[in-house]
Amino acid sequence: MTGASALHFSGLGKRYGRRAWALRDCTLDLPQGHVIGLVGANGAGKTTLLQLAIGLLKPTEGTVSMFGRPLRMDSPAGLAEVGFVAQDHPLYRGFSVADMLRYGRAMNPRFDQQGAERRLRELGIPTGHRADRLSGGQQAQVALTLALAKQPRLLVLDEPVASLDPLARRGFMKTLVEAVAETDLTVLLSSHVVTELERVCDHLVLLHQGRVRLSGDIEDLLAGHRMLTGPRTDDTAGIDGLIVATHGTRHSHLLVRQPVGMPAHPRWEVNPVGLEDVVLAYLARPDAEPPSPEPPPTTPPPEPGRRLSIVTDRSADERQA
Ligand SMILES: Nc1ncnc2c1ncn2[C@@H]1O[C@H](COP(=O)(O)OP(=O)(O)OP(=O)(O)O)[C@@H](O)[C@H]1O
Numbered sequence: 029m030t031g032a033s034a035l036h037f038s039g040l041g042k043r044y045g046r047r048a049w050a051l052r053d054c055t056l057d058l059p060q061g062h063v064i065g066l067v068g069a070n071g072a073g074k075t076t077l078l079q080l081a082i083g084l085l086k087p088t089e090g091t092v093s094m095f096g097r098p099l100r101m102d103s104p105a106g107l108a109e110v111g112f113v114a115q116d117h118p119l120y121r122g123f124s125v126a127d128m129l130r131y132g133r134a135m136n137p138r139f140d141q142q143g144a145e146r147r148l149r150e151l152g153i154p155t156g157h158r159a160d161r162l163s164g165g166q167q168a169q170v171a172l173t174l175a176l177a178k179q180p181r182l183l184v185l186d187e188p189v190a191s192l193d194p195l196a197r198r199g200f201m202k203t204l205v206e207a208v209a210e211t212d213l214t215v216l217l218s219s220h221v222v223t224e225l226e227r228v229c230d231h232l233v234l235l236h237q238g239r240v241r242l243s244g245d246i247e248d249l250l251a252g253h254r255m256l257t258g259p260r261t262d263d264t265a266g267i268d269g270l271i272v273a274t275h276g277t278r279h280s281h282l283l284v285r286q287p288v289g290m291p292a293h294p295r296w297e298v299n300p301v302g303l304e305d306v307v308l309a310y311l312a313r314p315d316a317e318p319p320s321p322e323p324p325p326t327t328p329p330p331e332p333g334r335r336l337s338i339v340t341d342r343s344a345d346e347r348q349a
Pocket residue numbers: 044047049050068069070071072073074075076077
């Protein structure tokens with residue numbers, strides 16, 4: 029981790045023909061050496077942003093810099109720095125895995141053939157098989173292995189686990205985490221599976237209708253929010269920083285921003301939040317103001333699963349339950 033920027037977007041926007049803007053006013057700094065998760069509802073602009081980031085799409089407005097230089101994907105040096113796995117990880121039909129390794133080596137001077145073969149062996153993927161006859165999980169692993177073998181500085185993955193079952197998804201993410209641990213690779217990946225992102229990412233970008241709504245270090249985002257749980261009520265007046273309230277039959281859960289100086293709401297149990305809580309809250313309330321980049325100074329972040337303070341004000345039926 030160097031603190032430098034891997035990608036910088038300045039006023040980036042994309043419009044397909046005369047249609048509405050797919051991405052607008054995107055100004056972001058994505059830090060080098062981090063694993064950055066990109067989330068957003070269908071059509072939010074994730075694929076558009078990823079393709080702009082690596083020069084597969086030309087911006088309608090704004091600029092992209094990669095590792096401090098204006099993006100030039102027409103130069104071989106620029107191409108060598110990026111590995112890309114597209115949605116559904118398409119592989120060349122009819123090619124064997126060994127053919128694709130040969131092709132990768134011919135196209136990329138730094139291609140790590142031995143490393144790729146070792147990884148495939150460890151994964152139990154036979155290189156003699158035709159790639160399009162492998163299972164979806166194996167195809168995803170082959171696509172990732174080929175991208176990693178380029179030894180890129182930036183790896184971009186567009187919903188790489190979308191079509192995989194939970195086991196294959198876990199295997200894919202494990203390969204990714206191991207690769208990141210061995211290098212200073214920067215990874216930018218989009219996914220709807222937030223629980224997987226939470227396992228591997230340390231930085232998050234949330235898009236809503238083509239605009240960046242949330243961006244930051246995941247630890248800071250989690251430290252900047254709390255979940256208040258208490259007896260079911262529709263009366264949330266006076267709750268500072270309320271982002272979203274959800275109600276069960278007996279309980280209400282309020283996701284709030286930076287409740288410094290708790291307990292400010294003595295009726296409520298205060299719990300740490302998970303990434304999925306935060307993502308769902310900002311998807312439901314994309315207009316909500318996120319916390320300031322600095323985490324609250326007085327309240328140390330809670331350990332996962334530990335409660336900050338527990339104030340019991342539960343109904344009798346619940347205490348018996
Ligand atoms: N080639 C295209 N031509 C016209 N409109 C497009 C094109 N590609 C994307 N769009 C539109 O741009 C918007 C953003 O699409 P994009 O694919 O970037 O979203 P996404 O967040 O990746 O969606 P998903 O999660 O469904 O993959 C959508 O409204 C989409 O219909």
